[in-house]
Amino acid sequence: MHRRRAGRSRNHLPAAACFLLLGAVVTVAGDAASGAPAIVATVCGATQTPNPEAFDVSFVTTLEMIYQNVTRSGFGAASSGTGNSSNSNSTVFGLGQCLAYLSPTDCQLCYAQSRVKLPHCLPADAGRIYLDGCFLRYGARNFTADAVDASDTAVCNATGGQPEPGFAASAAALVGNVTEAAPGAKDYYYASSSESPAAYAAAQCWRSLNASACAACVASARDRVLRQCLPGAVEGYGLNAGCVVRYSTRPFYLAADTGGGGGDGSSSRHIVITVIASVFTALAVIGIAFVWTKMRSRRDDLHDDMYGSAEIIRAIAASHLSFKYDELRRATDEFNQINKLGQGGYGSVYKGVLPDGREVAVKRLFFNTRQWADQFFNEVKLVSQVQHKNLVKLLGCSVEGPESLLVYEYLCNTSLDHYLFDAFKKNALDWERRFEIILGTAEGLSYLHSASEIRIIHRDIKASNVLLDERFRPKIADFGLARNFMDDQSHLSTGLAGTFGYMAPEYIVHGQLTEKADIYSYGVLVLEIVTGRKNHNSVASSSEGLSLMALIWKHYNAGTLMELLDPNLHEQCSKEEALQVFHIGLLCAQASPNVRPPMWKVVEMLSSKGKLLPRPTQPPFINVKGSNANGDSSGSVSLMSNSDKSPFSLNQLSVSGMQAR
Template identity: 35%
Template structure:
């Protein structure tokens, strides 16, 4: 190995093992430019300059937080600043004036709303009210370049740390909604056991309530675990709060929060400071050199061991099936075929409830009197033994009021059957798409159904012991009980993720066109955001009473998503609403649901909210929603709405989709 190659190899290994943190000394600036435009030399610009002057001069305010208002509507400007809780008043003022102030007018030129984040502070202004209001959008995430060598164990510790700090910041009045702490983690690399500390910081703007602070931090943690769990360091920035974790101490020791049982309050270790005097630099030189030499030697040894460990390890083939032996865990649910045959009157057509992509569903009555729904897989269905066992294993472990409950299964010879609780009112599509039955679903019931579906998905994605991607969420897979409570069904295509996994890829594209996310159809990539896309489609269908896979306007030709977007963009979103709802619905709730749906169906999966954020948006009108861009469209798709064969590859799926419609946001004003 040449000297240059050896150096690059050792540098990369040091980076991957955390001995070098490439982001630690890098200053960052992140911005979000929002809202409409103001005219140069206008009253709004004059008020903006006034408010910025107020903020600069008051940046030494207590707790590093200050807000102010200048002017009158419609040219009123609201502004606020927030400095990190561990910086001094002088450092806060320097951050606001030197890092943001000198460039503020050029960062978001002529924009009526902007948020600027830098290392130690945030500045925000808007033409709307932003004080004492919980806002989690827009969200920005920054990560270190290095990945953890043991992501499973580290991610659990990171979550433990951040959850604890969130409670401290929100509910301990002495913290001023700011908390820091450290937790110790054990790991093994190349057979060597090591220990490291993970440092964390959370902060809310102190003008929001304690509960809103906790909601904001919880949403930020959820976003972090969607985007960057494998990283050695990451931060999530939201208008009302921020979180950060690193493998090194990045805050001042005075900010350490009261330590819970899982935390260790970190001792303050002075770092090299460019403002030190020459004498101080000489006194610490020997210590620094000793630390650097010992660290490098240790890193080189670990790097060599790690390198040979990787070379000797055989690559592990990814197996896209469920471990067959795990089926034994649910043997107690196994039912004899003869019992099911008797319960369904030998699968009589009179007992047939419907037909799905993988077989028929029958109503039955067990010997103990319970009514059940029996899913009988067809012998030539795409769902074979793998999908069948997948559904048994997944659903048997799930317990939530908005998920259909598995009561038993049968696997004898060629017969594969699943026994579910019987849900009286069939599926959602039997109501919202029926011109007569849809009248039974007033807005109050539809809103209740929307909330139930969201809570069921949140349970699958985050709250259950397993992390599950449904992959075939659609109106026909939402069942309604006697009280019209929704229950998510049909987990034959679902995928189980490990604790810290965020994405997966497959060449077997399965699902229903019209509900499938574009990244899944085109490339086989799926994640929790794939389900979020499907939820957005269902949400638009519930509001409109129209099927996405069969709706179109002849002039111009539009599918349901493009129709919804055009009306929203033109300020005529109520045209989308089911005519049976327009008289008795809450216009505010309907508009909010359309807004949320458009955020869910964004082309870029990173722009879609998580289910945790969606549940929060549905339950709190104080949460300000981000401005959506044009969604992913499926125009002119001849096969839209058809089931995708389980063996179909993604190239066939891609051929049936049209390119996304590019639309400008320059005139967008949903308010």
């Protein structure tokens, strides 16, 4: 008997391997790290783009345009860029789709993983990546109607021993069933299972194909996976340009009532038992991890291998920076929710009152992972070494209790975003205060980049990380993602970290970090401050369906930028003052990092009245359009500009490494 099911994939692949396939580089990945969806295969084109910088910008914009549709419906296709010759063409086409058995949240996680990994193919002019549950592809030509091509392949998993007798025949029959049914099924997806021996299979085509192209695609993938993977492999993938076919000994999708056939009670009981066992196993693992973490946090040599943290602990304990854990717990009234000021990527911040009457902000971090511990010690090391009027002052920390705490000066007006994006509170931000925030933030960044003893890149400049004191003077906060440079370093190669929507395109694509990434983020922030609009939700709020960057660029070229000035600022500043700030924001947010001005130059430009400024070049992401631009919700829409175009809300998402926060 066969039953169609849907659910979350749990794949384990063999050790990583690389091989050449018809001129394209194909990588078969191993297990996913940190619970991220496993990479099944990556195919990179053999030809490099002739204009890498322009191609990179179009690449990021295209993937931005795909994301919103993927998170809404599981599928998205888009293109961006222009060019009239082979030397100047920067057009990039893209397509992304989640397999139907993924939940919306798992789809977002899968897309985020593919989004971070696919740029590894650049500067190749084409690439695709197959993950355990989703697919993402880009190229210099329109491939969206391709069902098969020369890079189609199969991936077989022969680990875990030989399959049970009869499995090969059962799996082959299932693969035949699902590939026959998929072209006529909803969203071109069909899955089925059988017992004795247990076997599972699914097939899905991309929604850009028609039914006949889907039928050709799954037939080709079926023949390849059966020929190359059976009878010896316990799992096999047929990976084509337009579809995926998969079989396995494991239920890689969860149960769902599809009406696709009968199925007896033993099958249902088997799945229920499997799920319950998995839940109890997960709870046991969590419990063990929790106990281990508690014990580990109390060892003197807790972080001997984490950026020299053992030495830091001893130094802090002997310095004026050290606070007692119990003192801070009492100061925050046992971390009472009433005192909670906000939620960050690595913990919560609470207001506290010390015994001497001082008000402080206590950042509460749990050592749930190695990464979080690293962020804590990184922040202690960096912030304790920098002092500037526009940087939040670190008063100390606690490293003795069950969790580690950072203690900062308390700023009564919280963060800029609480005022700037609130229809009533923004009245407190007149032109004079906004200009002071813009200038002060620039001065703080200039100090970090070039005036402090250590050269620091913040990596997460945004409105919520600019705090305001009682006079609304700005102070840059949250150095958990910051990185310092050696004097002889031109850049750092790091995992992706920051907030989408504020992240520079070259950093998203290549992961090479320079001060120019902060400058781009600052430019976006400046444009938000003068317009009073969030970068991430301007598509939804615009009658034209344009992103904030596109809207500003359109009005800049038309000479009508004053129409975008926050209405609250009318009559508070001259046209020249407003246009100068718009202009500086655009200069900082240019697509090419080489033409963005350094922050010391930005401070100089803001402080000089009437000085002639260079003409800005086009910013990235201006081709991002929302569904308001036309009534077709199935068209290309905007993506992952982590402000509101990213997983989990979807645009205040910040990410570090592969993980969203």
